[in-house]
Amino acid sequence: MSFLVIQFLTGLSSSVSLFLTAAGLTVIFGVTRVVNFAHGSLFMLGAYIGWTILTRLPHDPVWFVAGIAATALAVAAIGAALETTLLRRLYHAPELFQLLATFGVMLVIQDATLLLWGPNDLPLPRASWLRGFVTILDSRFPLYDLVLIAIGPFVLVSLLLLLSRTRFGMLIRACTENRDMAAALGIDQRLLSTTIFALGAGLAGLGGALILPDTSANTQMDLSVIVEAFVVVVVGGMGSVGGAFLASLLIGELQAFGIVFFPHATLVLIFVIMAAVLTIRPNGLLGDIPLTAPNQTTRILFTRPSPTLFWLGGAVVALAAATPFWLPPYWLSVETEVLIAALFASGLHLMMGPGGMISFGHAAWFGIGAYASALSLKMLAAPMPLALLAAPVATGATAALFGWFVVRLSGVYLAMLTLAFAQIVWAVATQWTWLTGGDDGILGVWPSGPVPFFWWVLALTAIAIWLLQRVIRSPYGLALMAARDSEPRALSIGLQPERLRMVAFALSGAAAGLSGGLFAFKTGSVFPTYVAVGKSVDGLLMVLLGGIDTAIGPIVGAIAYTGLYDLLLQTVSLWRMALGLTIIALVLLFPDGLAGRWRRS
Amino acid sequence: MLSRRTLLGTTAVLAAPAIVRAQPAPIRIGEINSYSAIPSFTLPYRNGWQLATDEINARGGVLGRKLEVISRDDAGKPQDTIRLAGELLDEQKVDILAGGYLSNVGLALSDFAAQRKCLYVAGEPLSDALVWEKGNRTCFRLRPSTYMQAAMLVEEAAKLPAKRWVTVAPNYEYGLSTVKWFKALLSAKRPDVEWVGEQWPALGKIDAGATAAALAEAKPDAILNVTFGPDLTNFVRQGNTRGLFENRSVVSVLTGEPEYLEPLGDETPVGWIVTGYPQEQVTTKANQAFIAAYKARFEKVPGMGSVVGYTLIQSIAAGIAKAGALDLDKLVDGFSGATFDSPFGSAAYRSLDHQGTLGTFVGTTALKDGKGTMVDWRYANGADYLPTDQVVKSLRPNAG
Amino acid sequence: MTLLSVRALTKSFGGNAVVRGVSFDVAAGEVVALIGPNGAGKTTCFNMLNGQLQPDAGQIRLDGTNIAAWSPDRIWRLGVGRGFQIAATFGSMTVRDNVRTALISRNRTVWRFFRPAAHEFTREADALLDQVGLKHLAGQGCGTLAYGDLKRLELALAISNQPRLLLVDEPTAGMAPPERRAVMDLLLMLARNNSCAVLFTEHDTDAVFRTADRILVMADGALIAEGDATAIRANSRVRTAYLGE
Numbered sequence A: 001m002s003f004l005v006i007q008f009l010t011g012l013s014s015s016v017s018l019f020l021t022a023a024g025l026t027v028i029f030g031v032t033r034v035v036n037f038a039h040g041s042l043f044m045l046g047a048y049i050g051w052t053i054l055t056r057l058p059h060d061p062v063w064f065v066a067g068i069a070a071t072a073l074a075v076a077a078i079g080a081a082l083e084t085t086l087l088r089r090l091y092h093a094p095e096l097f098q099l100l101a102t103f104g105v106m107l108v109i110q111d112a113t114l115l116l117w118g119p120n121d122l123p124l125p126r127a128s129w130l131r132g133f134v135t136i137l138d139s140r141f142p143l144y145d146l147v148l149i150a151i152g153p154f155v156l157v158s159l160l161l162l163l164s165r166t167r168f169g170m171l172i173r174a175c176t177e178n179r180d181m182a183a184a185l186g187i188d189q190r191l192l193s194t195t196i197f198a199l200g201a202g203l204a205g206l207g208g209a210l211i212l213p214d215t216s217a218n219t220q221m222d223l224s225v226i227v228e229a230f231v232v233v234v235v236g237g238m239g240s241v242g243g244a245f246l247a248s249l250l251i252g253e254l255q256a257f258g259i260v261f262f263p264h265a266t267l268v269l270i271f272v273i274m275a276a277v278l279t280i281r282p283n284g285l286l287g288d289i290p291l292t293a294p295n296q297t298t299r300i301l302f303t304r305p306s307p308t309l310f311w312l313g314g315a316v317v318a319l320a321a322a323t324p325f326w327l328p329p330y331w332l333s334v335e336t337e338v339l340i341a342a343l344f345a346s347g348l349h350l351m352m353g354p355g356g357m358i359s360f361g362h363a364a365w366f367g368i369g370a371y372a373s374a375l376s377l378k379m380l381a382a383p384m385p386l387a388l389l390a391a392p393v394a395t396g397a398t399a400a401l402f403g404w405f406v407v408r409l410s411g412v413y414l415a416m417l418t419l420a421f422a423q424i425v426w427a428v429a430t431q432w433t434w435l436t437g438g439d440d441g442i443l444g445v446w447p448s449g450p451v452p453f454f455w456w457v458l459a460l461t462a463i464a465i466w467l468l469q470r471v472i473r474s475p476y477g478l479a480l481m482a483a484r485d486s487e488p489r490a491l492s493i494g495l496q497p498e499r500l501r502m503v504a505f506a507l508s509g510a511a512a513g514l515s516g517g518l519f520a521f522k523t524g525s526v527f528p529t530y531v532a533v534g535k536s537v538d539g540l541l542m543v544l545l546g547g548i549d550t551a552i553g554p555i556v557g558a559i560a561y562t563g564l565y566d567l568l569l570q571t572v573s574l575w576r577m578a579l580g581l582t583i584i585a586l587v588l589l590f591p592d593g594l595a596g597r598w599r600r601s
Numbered sequence B: 001m002l003s004r005r006t007l008l009g010t011t012a013v014l015a016a017p018a019i020v021r022a023q024p025a026p027i028r029i030g031e032i033n034s035y036s037a038i039p040s041f042t043l044p045y046r047n048g049w050q051l052a053t054d055e056i057n058a059r060g061g062v063l064g065r066k067l068e069v070i071s072r073d074d075a076g077k078p079q080d081t082i083r084l085a086g087e088l089l090d091e092q093k094v095d096i097l098a099g100g101y102l103s104n105v106g107l108a109l110s111d112f113a114a115q116r117k118c119l120y121v122a123g124e125p126l127s128d129a130l131v132w133e134k135g136n137r138t139c140f141r142l143r144p145s146t147y148m149q150a151a152m153l154v155e156e157a158a159k160l161p162a163k164r165w166v167t168v169a170p171n172y173e174y175g176l177s178t179v180k181w182f183k184a185l186l187s188a189k190r191p192d193v194e195w196v197g198e199q200w201p202a203l204g205k206i207d208a209g210a211t212a213a214a215l216a217e218a219k220p221d222a223i224l225n226v227t228f229g230p231d232l233t234n235f236v237r238q239g240n241t242r243g244l245f246e247n248r249s250v251v252s253v254l255t256g257e258p259e260y261l262e263p264l265g266d267e268t269p270v271g272w273i274v275t276g277y278p279q280e281q282v283t284t285k286a287n288q289a290f291i292a293a294y295k296a297r298f299e300k301v302p303g304m305g306s307v308v309g310y311t312l313i314q315s316i317a318a319g320i321a322k323a324g325a326l327d328l329d330k331l332v333d334g335f336s337g338a339t340f341d342s343p344f345g346s347a348a349y350r351s352l353d354h355q356g357t358l359g360t361f362v363g364t365t366a367l368k369d370g371k372g373t374m375v376d377w378r379y380a381n382g383a384d385y386l387p388t389d390q391v392v393k394s395l396r397p398n399a400g
Numbered sequence C: 001m002t003l004l005s006v007r008a009l010t011k012s013f014g015g016n017a018v019v020r021g022v023s024f025d026v027a028a029g030e031v032v033a034l035i036g037p038n039g040a041g042k043t044t045c046f047n048m049l050n051g052q053l054q055p056d057a058g059q060i061r062l063d064g065t066n067i068a069a070w071s072p073d074r075i076w077r078l079g080v081g082r083g084f085q086i087a088a089t090f091g092s093m094t095v096r097d098n099v100r101t102a103l104i105s106r107n108r109t110v111w112r113f114f115r116p117a118a119h120e121f122t123r124e125a126d127a128l129l130d131q132v133g134l135k136h137l138a139g140q141g142c143g144t145l146a147y148g149d150l151k152r153l154e155l156a157l158a159i160s161n162q163p164r165l166l167l168v169d170e171p172t173a174g175m176a177p178p179e180r181r182a183v184m185d186l187l188l189m190l191a192r193n194n195s196c197a198v199l200f201t202e203h204d205t206d207a208v209f210r211t212a213d214r215i216l217v218m219a220d221g222a223l224i225a226e227g228d229a230t231a232i233r234a235n236s237r238v239r240t241a242y243l244g245e
Ligand SMILES: Nc1ncnc2c1ncn2[C@@H]1O[C@H](COP(=O)(O)OP(=O)(O)O)[C@@H](O)[C@H]1O
Pocket: C013, C018, C036, C037, C038, C039, C040, C041, C042, C043, C044, C045
């Protein structure tokens, strides 16, 4: 009994910092409709700035509170600066661009943090009162955790009061519910957006600073927090502060009790709950923002592949087939990777371009394909061609099943759900050790030799990409684009957009799966890191670089991105910052789409 | 995550004066580690191998050739490790691969090197699989394995009166295999011991409060801790506040290493039985000389990582010298049984399983001037903590 | 003969009753106008008629079959074409491909993945475009069209399935007067040529009185009057609804 109470309280206290962060994310989304990927970085800055301030202050509680407050204000100021210099310019850009820009900001902040504070974890020395405890039912419980438990509801109530009782809150609600109406009524949205961004960032900073007595400031916290905060915001309902509170409680308790009952599967639990909630309540627990279709965009003509291009492509493939005869082995291996990347991007493009669905978790299919290949080789002793076949088959089937759940959603919700699914796959790959080998992965997935394998890759990617191009040109491809361009119109000429999208989802997944299978053989191994968020972002960047409204875009994008990435990697030590700045510059300089091809009315 | 950085030009020969002289081409060692992901260990480690390389080159190198280390950062992502290893072999034409920190990276490198028929010398990865289940002819490993660390600690643990044990370990190869061996070895010595609970936090994601409470709920007499780094700091803080460690024995792997002890600061728990490195307390000539040279160059006291980096290069030099040539068969023969010097004294690579006999220190933690330190320590020689040759042969099915 | 028979059609959004018990008939080949102030519930009615919204209650019989809550594609296959208040076309395609897509759907060749779409129904598409006077723009991107031409394209899409009933929501909204007249005439001509009935909404009262065989008037979600032009002009409830008299 006492144990259950203690565990319950522990779950409560560990949910608080997550709630603060997620509340910030959700109010920002409510007003600006920006999904702020850099929110985890603001949390991290809260921890680092808090460390810097608190280590310089006297150790009594009053100074601690002052230091935490100063940290929150400092991070709020950073948030305001971010909003006025960058995000303000992106409110009318497609959602994907906002996501990418904030992802770029995250990369920049990662390297900036490393530069400013160095690589080591920074633990905050705990003053004696922070080590205090109270005795609850014969068990000791940290005093500080009790303080945290009190802070959560306090912030919740303050936020709710702020939203419901003040003029500022009224304006916020007006904007959350109907931006256009609010604009028509002459509300100064710029000022409001800046303020709300500062508020959200301040909350994240507060969340980051408050964990310091328990956890050292470290450079990995941004990504782990942002993924959890996304889960909370989506589960709670985007834009809902109360929902964020409920969802973070749910997750805190889930972790506290999860480790008791499933000590090996703590990671999987969260994402399974998320998927369950969203299947039952697609808007989240308390979500009230309707799932509107993404902003209507007038698109320019989609450039479909012309027959000449096919001949040109054939010639390129023929030339490529000869490269093993003169290219040094390392460059042959780079070429192999580019081919695999091109297939990955082409699959993603089918879904994002003609399909009009943003995937933020395409790494899931890449990873499933890789595991499918490796496992059929290792467990079923399948020869390489069969193992490679297993990849698109397994992935296509899984993607079709998953697609069946998600094609009803659109825009950011769809993107978030794909992200959640990728995280589930990642967690399963990490924790289902007997099947996947856990973090150790599966080794010894080698092809017979690099040159024959290169030909395999060339042949398979060429055929798969050619098939994808045929699909885009086919009647099905036309119907898919129709469903994307105007759903009401597509419905009223007898098309079935959801089915069309589900098939696109499956095809796109199968292509990513095949590229994952090839990559498994390329690397001779499979690891959970194949499913990491970064892999999904790689794909998005390739597609956007190439231009979303042309069929050959993803191929060009894959080559350009792999080249850019390698170049940055080899020449700049702060390559994350360089990549982040490049992304931001691309998004800012081409607000209508990188290839100038995604125009808005 | 995305962090990956190629450390161009971190070659040790850069320190040498730029005298253009006809010289035989240097022996190239391709080194990969998770520099940006685990800086607290790998930066002292890099200092260590730089120091060793320069010392060896100052003495005239090996086989009349200088050593050149070409280093890469894989940021802890095993697929990048393999890609970079390919680059080192194919572009940089290195003769030997070395490095690794996490066990999974080590296993991946070993598999790659076997595939490409190249020698791989693992420094830090502790997985037993590296030399046993997945052991292969081309892989050698320097540090005491999880088995050896467990065996060293079990020796002390068996003396404790404790009967009810719980374990907490990161949920991946290193944690799993340490717990497995510790349980097996302790149960063999003390059949009266009961295992009453286990916790497997994901690496880097421990929910310390809940974990500590769950462990306490099992009412154990003793705890085996395998967490390290930031997880350890969180765990110790929650455990201290909640009184988890009071009136209980704790046995903890690697916690005595300066890299992990230092962040604990004045919260370092007293009386834990740990493996580690008591730095300047070790007054052997080898260790004092090493510390002096290290301090002179880097103005810091070396950590365990420094010892590993330093000894890794020393052992490679010894192996090459004994082999007399750089082709794979000669190298394997040369490394098998090669003896080398380390700050801890002389050690060797066993020809039986390619495991190094380098040992480590076993002692208890203590607080001194608000900092953690090791007391009552002794050096445990790696050679003394390995199963019989018969057992090892059966554990190592695939390799000669 | 009654083609469409709507009975007690009802829909509310979150407690807000938007369509309340609307009942009316449309005979085969008849041209019926549905008018009413903004927000009366006309578009909502249309959305229920072609399956894009599910009614809360009521029946929609097409040739005797109750199609209420059927999916849009099934309703479309029964021969119901639709034009939207704000022209809805496929913006990233050429004009010809817009029509081609509709023909692909009609001929059930959607699930062909391999054959180039460019080979499908080009002649038929051009014939349809000819009917609405857009043949000369067939190769143009849809995004470059003038609004009037977009409305014409919509008509081409709406008649691509040789419908028996056309639902057209404000066909001339947002157009200059001469263009309005031309589009209205085109609509009537298409209906006559295909011998299909038309149910349309329109704010241009001249057009309504000139073209409709019968007029239905909605206000606040309910049908308040029905009759020919003269009857409607004289109806006091209509005057109240529109003029607040
Ligand atoms: N999806 C919806 N959700 C909530 N209210 C709606 C929705 N669609 C329409 N309405 C409301 O229903 C009423 C009728 O709208 P509509 O059918 O478009 O009228 P009309 O076409 O006659 O101008 C309006 O008050 C409108 O605000």
